[in-house]
Amino acid sequence: MSNDHLMNNFESTLSYAELLDLFEKAKGWEEKYRQIMLLGKQLKRPDGSLLIEANQVEGCESQVWMVIQKQENTLNIIAYSDSKIVRGLVGLLLIAIRELKLEEIAVFDAEAFFQTLKLESHLSPSRTNGLKSLIDHMIAAAKNEI
Amino acid sequence: MSNDHLMNNFESTLSYAELLDLFEKAKGWEEKYRQIMLLGKQLKRPDGSLLIEANQVEGCESQVWMVIQKQENTLNIIAYSDSKIVRGLVGLLLIAIRELKLEEIAVFDAEAFFQTLKLESHLSPSRTNGLKSLIDHMIAAAKNEI
Amino acid sequence: MVSNEVLLEYQAQFPFLNQSIDKPIVYLDSAATTQKPKCVIDALNQHLLNFTANVHRGGHRLGREATAQFEAARIAVQGFINAKHAHEIIWTSGTTESINQLANILSGQIQPGDTIVTSILEHHANFVPWQQMAQRQNANFCVVPLDESQTTVCMKSFRQMLEKQPKIVALSHVSNALGTIHEIKTLCQLAKNAGAFVIVDGAQAIGHLPIDVQALGCDFYTFSGHKMYAPDGIGVLYGREDLLEALPPWQFGGEMVKRVSVEETTFNQLPYKFEAGTPNISAVIGLHTAIDFLTQFDQSQRLTHEQQLLHAMYDGLLEIDGICLLSPRENNVGVLSFTVEDEHHADIAMMLDQFDIAVRAGHHCAMPLMGALGTSGSTRASIGLYNTKEDIDYFIQSLNKTIRLLTV
């Protein structure tokens, strides 16, 4: 697949370093939530043709969709959720991996990443919010493409 | 039914008063058990034609059979069990009620009787040893005949 | 409001509420499962410490003692729901098992073309078993729709469906998603008059309302212990004696038999015929304690307390912009389901969790109802006897903050 077809529904241009800085400075959980919500706002609803059951990953309370494209030595990920909070968490994740190579994605430690941001445990990847299977899919795809 | 047909498979001639006396004097549980076993020995296996399912009362571990005959103003009871201990307990019961009139059987308090003998709780009437349903049947029959 | 003293009496019995002084959780998810009072936890403990033994398998005093307590619990349940006989009380693992097993053994009564009626307000546990049974038996599956209030069954449609002389009518006493108390007595009587077997799912009623199965006139009534302050893993199916006598057993093994040979098996009497395998003895004993716990309080006072909280919550929610209440204010056991304009029900719950408030979000195992209401889910706050006016105030205040936080 050529890069002409690469899709992108995430408008944030924050780098990983800027993200860490932002969360480092955030005072209290309300501010962290605000940042998450702001990131979520920049994850745009993709074309309806992508929001189909085949692209859904397992989540309990909210729906999460994901399409993975291979892009040279990394992965391009289009993901979306009907939950604002989950959209924000997906945004965090996209920032974390968009500077990573396939080999790095294949061993991505999501738990450590979320711990670095000092997020409440219920904001970390779980079966409930669907992030766990999103990450599992992503890692499997990376391993597959190496 | 005339008294010619009265059956009897219990050979003990102990009176109620003698029974109380015997248990009063018994030292320790082993002696009480011995008395129960001795009474059980005097409860003879009735004719096989009586040991049929129709005459069985509900018991868990051992089988208990009973036939009730009306006799003037009281009840004549033929009962048997394949358990020696239960046979002994049936013997106790037969002694307790054979001097009673229908009206007295109808209100017979088996628990109080066994307490009078100071027997261990597991020797008193229960669903397990079948004595409970034997007594229930007996009381129901007495009430019916009054 | 009930007096402070009474309230303290309710609360004092729940260790969960008193454990974490600095970060107490406001528990508004009692419709999913209730917290357990100390007496219930203690009863379980005492049983496991002193009387672990199998029941109805004799031999020793532990077994006899466990059996006596086990059967005493049956009599307590009989009294609690006013059944005619103790042997009409069958232990199951919960409401879901009760209904599924019932559907299995009632299958034999259903011919192709027969009608089975349930309602759009049912929990999946009282919907899918009948739907699947209808598919298996080629029967008609008729679902009573909502009435104009959108909170309870449409009586007019129900009456129409009864004209088809359904073989089975299965309805809930109280909706788990909305909290609505249905007019179950009228519904039962109409269904009985039409000649149906009438099954009532009482899972959401048992912890709140007085239940009298004889007065209701239903054939079967079922509920779960874990929604009435008792342990999990235990449920009850009440069935009318003559029906239970006539129906075949649903599971085989253990002490439910009378005699087993290679050629044939004969079955034990009620209630044992329906109780195959080692039962959940400790939970049965815990359920007995839960009944004693509930009946120690003045019932009307307890219900008044829950109603007052419900109304305070309802009125508080009404004042919030963008809230759409799905539940009725009256004839409600204490469950409020709502949606918030532009917000996902899961986001509301996640944010409330951040405020240490436990509510539930989703379809509440009532997808057909959610479909009829045109929503994919809702947030649900539900009341237990341990909740307080402060809980409600804090919930309303936190919900306001939640909505603000979600709309950056």
Next chain:
Amino acid sequence: MVSNEVLLEYQAQFPFLNQSIDKPIVYLDSAATTQKPKCVIDALNQHLLNFTANVHRGGHRLGREATAQFEAARIAVQGFINAKHAHEIIWTSGTTESINQLANILSGQIQPGDTIVTSILEHHANFVPWQQMAQRQNANFCVVPLDESQTTVCMKSFRQMLEKQPKIVALSHVSNALGTIHEIKTLCQLAKNAGAFVIVDGAQAIGHLPIDVQALGCDFYTFSGHKMYAPDGIGVLYGREDLLEALPPWQFGGEMVKRVSVEETTFNQLPYKFEAGTPNISAVIGLHTAIDFLTQFDQSQRLTHEQQLLHAMYDGLLEIDGICLLSPRENNVGVLSFTVEDEHHADIAMMLDQFDIAVRAGHHCAMPLMGALGTSGSTRASIGLYNTKEDIDYFIQSLNKTIRLLTV
């Protein structure tokens, strides 16, 4: 003998054994149900105090914590029996439910004239469901007889029955009435080669033997928590992934669905597809603790301890006049069934109870076996890891006295 230290370590963990100093009970009925170690009782307690919440129904941290513990228990069971996947572990209420539900969903695989094989040594729970299924489906019900030893299945007859290419072979790993460890691996492999679904009832094996379902090669393996030091009301059905995927669900409701509409229902993935309704969450957590409890000990040491007690008991019984031993001395998990000439098995148990010894008397839910052995029942003494040589000595001595007392 295992060292005194090790033994004390076993015993110290059972509050039941230490509670009544002046009248301790010698518990020799572990085959019916085991006593519970303190850690299991504590785990139940802690769960009920801190985490009462429904699982897989999100919204708040209590639910998430309960869910995490619940799923961790599944992984613990997977490891304990060496299943390939955690989703091959299905929670049930016990062995009896597991087998009955399995028989329900396997019914669809059975045509009239097909053969179903079980053995004469089975517990009713692994006998009656297959017998009734055979009757319903007009299948042949073949029961493997005893071999010459009268303690295990006859391999020759089994091989003959396999020539009929049975659809289902259901056998116990260990006989509950006799304690015999069957040659289950060979039996499984022969049955698999003949093309059958192979179901193993592991209720009596799980608390004693190491289990490796992959090495056994069975399709299904099932057991109950209450016989392995875990709480009551919880059981496990292990099933091979491909079979579980292919078979239909057995109960409907709750979170076992993917989508429900009036028209149709689609089901969730494994293991949830088979777990309708609120599970027995506290018991699942207790089962996990029981596995941790069991695995903390050196396994071969634990088994050696039980075997030494078994042999001491066997040899002690042999010396008593009039005793007829039904159980084998070797290949036995620790269960001795016997009869006493001229004495009723219930009298023996009642009198032993008087000596504060708990044994079981009766048919042990194995009437077909009792019939084959020509007895109406037996007295059964069975060993748990907490028993001691003193228990055995006291039992033998009291049995001697019992027989004397019974023969006045």
